[in-house]
Amino acid sequence: MNKIHEECGVFGVFAKEKSNVAATAYYGLFALQHRGQESCGIVVNDDGVLNYYKDTGLVNDVFTPDILNNLGEGNMAVGHVRYGTTGTDGRLNCQPIVVNHIKGRMALAHNGNLVNSAELREQLEMEGSIFHSTSDTEVISYIITKERINSPSIEEALNRAMNKIKGAYSLVVMSPSKLIAARDENGFRPLCYGVTDDGTYIIASESCALDSVGASFIRDVKPGEIVVFDKDGIHSITDHCNKVKPTMCIFEYIYFARPDSVMEGKSVHMARIKAGACLAMEHPVEADVVVGVPDSGLDAAIGYSRQSGIPYGIGFIKNKYIGRTFISPGQKSREDKVRIKLNVISETIKGKRVVLIDDSIVRGTTSARIVKLLRDAGAKEVHMRVSAPPFLNPCYYGTDIDSRESLIACHHTVDEIAEIIGVDSLGYLDVNHLDMLVGGKGESFCSACFNGEYPTKVPTETAKNRFEHKINEKRDCD
Incomplete structure (x- = not known):
């Protein structure tokens, strides 16, 4: 994952x-x-x-x-x-x-x-x-x-x-x-x-x-x-x-929902704009251009640009015709798949100090490949900002975040993650500022994947898919 x-x-x-x-x-x-x-x-x-x-x-x-x-x-x-x-x-x-x-x-x-x-x-x-x-x-x-x-x-x-x-x-x-x-x-x-x-x-x-x-x-x-x-x-x-x-799951606003949706009276687009603005205040940096990773990083990148005054640029073109079922021919590497899905607009990136906005970092491998695309296109510096806090806990409510073992933030500091993915600096959204995305203090939402405060009792199994594996093992034995 x-x-x-x-x-x-x-x-x-x-x-x-x-x-x-x-x-x-x-x-x-x-x-x-x-x-x-x-x-x-x-x-x-x-x-x-x-x-x-x-x-x-x-x-x-x-x-x-x-x-x-x-x-x-x-x-x-x-x-x-x-x-x-x-x-x-x-x-x-x-x-x-x-x-x-x-x-x-x-x-x-x-x-x-x-x-x-x-x-x-x-x-x-x-x-x-x-x-x-x-x-x-x-x-x-x-x-x-x-x-x-x-x-x-x-x-x-x-x-x-x-x-x-x-x-x-x-x-x-x-x-x-x-x-x-x-x-x-x-x-x-x-x-x-x-x-x-x-x-x-x-x-x-x-x-x-x-x-x-x-x-x-x-x-x-x-x-x-x-x-x-x-x-x-x-x-x-x-x-x-x-x-x-x-x-309600706060990650619906950060990532899942389409930006043109309105949920509980709150615009998803505006929530992401606010996330980007918060990042600009929390993690300012001197740079030449702000770019977002398509699709859910784009709105937050606009928010970061507006708040910081750093110009917004279109840094990537995403191939809209590649879904999750896409399989590259032959023995293509995963890095080739990233290149086929995302292509850098070099005129936006070359020789620039780039602020890269994405919605999350899970294991860090995809982030590292995206950063490499920017480096290969001639980026002078890459400063990554993430419109969500670090994932520290599994989700049991319908989001594909499994055990802590698969989450890079559970095993490395922010500086270590920055080095692993190859950026000059890294900043996450402060978990204490999540309520700003959906209206301010007093708003109610689930952010257990970030802070571990689950609204319900959760399964005793650490890895949420372990029960499924038991079912399959039982079927194999039968």
């Missing part, structure tokens, strides 16, 4: 009349592609019949025109883009999950990570449940269907299931007649909904996906809230609201 990876994105459509909801879901997932580039899927509800397709790959590659047409029309759809933070890669872990149950079929899309997935899974297996994937999303689906047996409705089953599942989850659930959005009590991951001019309701991880399908933003789903869309309109269940202090 050399860079932090996206987690997942969820999307839902509830239309008054039967229409091409698959196409709407396709465009919504396309807007959320940055949240997951490993796999994707769409489920269409046609009068209670669920037609679906899911596979590994990018949205544009998986959903050809023929496949979208084969999904047919309907009045509801659920979509998902995935980057796995738990569960192995592959088609088995693609979402949405579709469940056939005595009380009716259900489709489920999930963004987040449960902290009690291992114990719930073991409990369910002891009761006879058979799992087909290693994803904790399947655990959620089992809990909901189990509660559905004695519940009067799917939303009540979900309400009861939320008493058992702990951690981060933003869900879109589809039954034969209802579309449901739900968010964990802490509100770790974003979720919102809006409406189009023809009255079609849209649920999405980010507001940028609403924009992509012509929907007007209505509001965020509240932490702990269940919002139900059905033929009678919209109604909300708030039994789990206001039980704990909301703690």
Whole structure:
């Protein structure tokens, strides 16, 4: 793991009349592609019949025109883009999950990570449940269907299931007649909904996906809230609201979300501008140009430039056609892949003292390669500024930050890291200034990956994927 990876994105459509909801879901997932580039899927509800397709790959590659047409029309759809933070890669872990149950079929899309997935899974297996994937999303689906047996409705089953599942989850659930959005009590991951001019309701991880399908933003789903869309309109269940202090992931603003999204009333773009301004005040330096690493470093670079007065320059061109599935031909090195993905504009860099802005440093290997690109282009000095504090702890809520062993800041000082990656100076955002990104003192968010202050109980395992490895070992033995 050399860079932090996206987690997942969820999307839902509830239309008054039967229409091409698959196409709407396709465009919504396309807007959320940055949240997951490993796999994707769409489920269409046609009068209670669920037609679906899911596979590994990018949205544009998986959903050809023929496949979208084969999904047919309907009045509801659920979509998902995935980057796995738990569960192995592959088609088995693609979402949405579709469940056939005595009380009716259900489709489920999930963004987040449960902290009690291992114990719930073991409990369910002891009761006879058979799992087909290693994803904790399947655990959620089992809990909901189990509660559905004695519940009067799917939303009540979900309400009861939320008493058992702990951690981060933003869900879109589809039954034969209802579309449901739900968010964990802490509100770790974003979720919102809006409406189009023809009255079609849209649920999405980010507001940028609403924009992509012509929907007007209505509001965020509240932490702990269940919002139900059905033929009678919209109604909300708030039994789990206001039980704990909301703690949305601060890294959503620093890195995950698209800059044109607005979450909890706060612009992602402005949060990154503020991060860059804070860096300029915390770590000033004499330089000739400020450049950002595409994409999430660009806004922070603008903020640094404005605050410091050092001119902003476009230092890199990113090849937009290379996704996570890109494999270089032959025996190309990882350094060659960086060169293919990023190319330096030498006119911006040559002979200059450069301030390089990026969103994070994980192991340092990617940062070192990017710095080398600048040196090779003739940079006189390179001063790196990072728009996040150092990663010191694993994340258990849906971010691809595993054990402390993989984090460079856990083993080296700032000066040592600067030497390792080859910069003249290095500065991180002060962890005590994170609240400035989202409004100031008193703002509530999760920053456990930086300061170790987890808002919930966490698994006792140090490496969060160790349970998954145990599952695979058990299967190998069998």
